[in-house]
Amino acid sequence: MTAKISISVPDDVAQWLAGKGRSKASGALTEAARAMMRREQFEQLQLAHGRPLPSAEGKARARRLLDDAAAAGPAQSAQARAELQRRIAAGDPPGPRR
16 A cells, blocks of 8 residues: 655755656655664664664764775675674674773
8 A cells, every 4th residue: 555645855855856757756765764664663672672772973883884895896895784784683783892
């Protein structure tokens, strides 16, 4: 089921979406909203299990690591994502070292 809604977005976002075409713009917004929903669910699970949420510094560090790896090429990007996932699973997310 789908619902039709009307939203206001900044000019640069509207221009980018207009270039996508109607169906692709809808898909792009849906993908972005679902990513935000997953992040909220992750944070709720972290709190429910007594685990701290990633700090703003940790999130920024993870983004830098992934951006640097992406700039280096696909293989490095995949390695960086795998390393971040391993660290998060081990309870050692990016952030200040203890």
